[in-house]
Amino acid sequence: MTVTAPQGFLAAGVTAGLKSSGAADLALVVNEGPSTAAAAVFTANRAKANPILWSQEAMKGGAARAIVLNSGGANCFTGAQGFQTTHATAEHVAALLGIGAGEVQVCSTGLIGEQLDLAKLTEGSTAAHAALSADGGADAARAIMTTDTVPKTAVHEGDGWTIGGMAKGAGMLAPGLATMLVVITTDADLPSADLDAALRASTRVTFDRLDSDGCMSTNDQVTLLASGASGIRPDLADFTDALTAVCADLATQLQADAEGASHDITIEVVGAATEDEAVEVGRSVARNNLFKAAVFGNDPNWGRVLAAIGTTSAAFDPYAVDVSMNGVRVCHAGEPDRPRDEVDLTPRATHLLIELHAGAAQATVWTNDLTHDYVHENSAYSS
């Protein structure tokens, strides 16, 4: 059901022919209202793809009635022609739905630096429009996949209202979002300002803390559409909690399907002076190739954790830090503690606990290991 789980939404996923594989590559999600309130967060990358440039402008009014997403090409660094492709796609979808182009969000993902075929996009959009249905969410979730091996979806049932979501992303997973497209729908009746606040609060502690490979994408967008069809206005704190749960669920699915990964690493940083510093420490470890390669080899090389922490500006004494891997404290006060061969890194789920002893703040960052398959997939990637 995914994005069609809440009332008031139709969706479809079709093959537009953008992918040479012939797999589904165009998704359309339509909000039938009565509300059209919406919010979105966009990649922090200064090199933004054409659909991001379009969607940011279109979202300024806090409303959207449809979102069209394609895989098979990022439409990034494609110049004026590329922007025109995005614009024309929005115009075409708007005409099909009898709405304004400014009510249509556009997302693209795939190879950077290649023009998208506008004819295929418009023909695909027409086919998707014809295929729209109240149970099209699963098809839509499949159509946005690139190197994903499984579609990612989530549903949360509130008290008379529902949140549904779909996500794609397997590489370029990094802070400030990353080759990640997410559409979340709800039939809760909330104004766009509330949706925006809830979305920012939710992504800040979920998608923004997933740092699979340190690479920030040009095309990321997380969009929240609210139909208001339940007629219920939930408490904003309750809604934010539910939205955070949906985002965390989708983020975990992205991590589990990250390109080539053999370990899902949870980096828990506690005892930091501030939450920002806890995040900085977590990210520095999440981006350390030597640590990530060691985890791939089931090697509890905790020295690489401390070497990574030492590159941050966070408050801490390097010789007061404790490090535990999968429950075994291998480093205490900057010295060896339990023997490293007590650590079992064979499970895919890997837990790293860093105790800074510099304050009371904490944060968790999720990453993956660095594997032969990651290198292979990203040296051969061209779709």
Next chain:
Amino acid sequence: MTVTAPQGFLAAGVTAGLKSSGAADLALVVNEGPSTAAAAVFTANRAKANPILWSQEAMKGGAARAIVLNSGGANCFTGAQGFQTTHATAEHVAALLGIGAGEVQVCSTGLIGEQLDLAKLTEGSTAAHAALSADGGADAARAIMTTDTVPKTAVHEGDGWTIGGMAKGAGMLAPGLATMLVVITTDADLPSADLDAALRASTRVTFDRLDSDGCMSTNDQVTLLASGASGIRPDLADFTDALTAVCADLATQLQADAEGASHDITIEVVGAATEDEAVEVGRSVARNNLFKAAVFGNDPNWGRVLAAIGTTSAAFDPYAVDVSMNGVRVCHAGEPDRPRDEVDLTPRATHLLIELHAGAAQATVWTNDLTHDYVHENSAYSS
């Protein structure tokens, strides 16, 4: 000849038994004077190994008469016992030479978080002292190798004076130095303040711009020892130029022997607003795993270059940037230019030119590709 090429230096490399392989693992270099002027730069990592803590203090007077270096263990995160090991090693070498411990620099490299065997260090130092000779530079260069496949040495002949150098380092190669130990000797007669100025100017544009894998070490040190034995005081600018050439030569050798690398990538950033911004842009590309994996696969995926640039704070318009790979301009003004299949990435030497069109400053950063062998070596590394 390496560090023994200049007059006034003796060196040796011996097997102390710190490496399980039985390979040479302890080097000693002695400055016989008449000058004992010296300078050093140390890792910027806040997690500094015990020998760094020792050597930074000992170098404060701007003098050194000997440097002892071991592979087979980093002596980092080894607590009070580890610092005592470093201190006792310096005391032992000082006693052998009849000098003060404060005149002895100590460097270590290898696995973090394991105690070094002090008895092996002192016995090895005694053996190295007995083996000191005016042509021991080559042995010393071999004794500091860890995962290096070849020793790295360089010599520059000035006008009546000479510079010699040796370096080790194959992984953890990153800005602010990186698992890199370098000893440079000269018989030029320069005071320590001049040596310090020359060394900082030289390392800033050489070792500091080598970013093989983004990982900063806890143990890096570049040490410059001057015997004054030539009796000649060169012009400081001439000396700095020569020293920069030696550092660039050694940095290039480190890049060429980087763990698992199959491409040596030169990233030339021109048209930046400032030199610092040119370096920031170069580093962001050098640390982008997706770009590095693409180069491994001979894939001229220039979109990943632009995506990396977009994460920086440098002044530039993403849609005014030109990118050329091995002489083929694949991106012009943020749009596709020459077809990417015109780029031949099969040579090991890879040139990436980024024209920001934002100013007149420039910088070059060197890196390597991300390969299966890098992952393999760093998942199995334990020596």
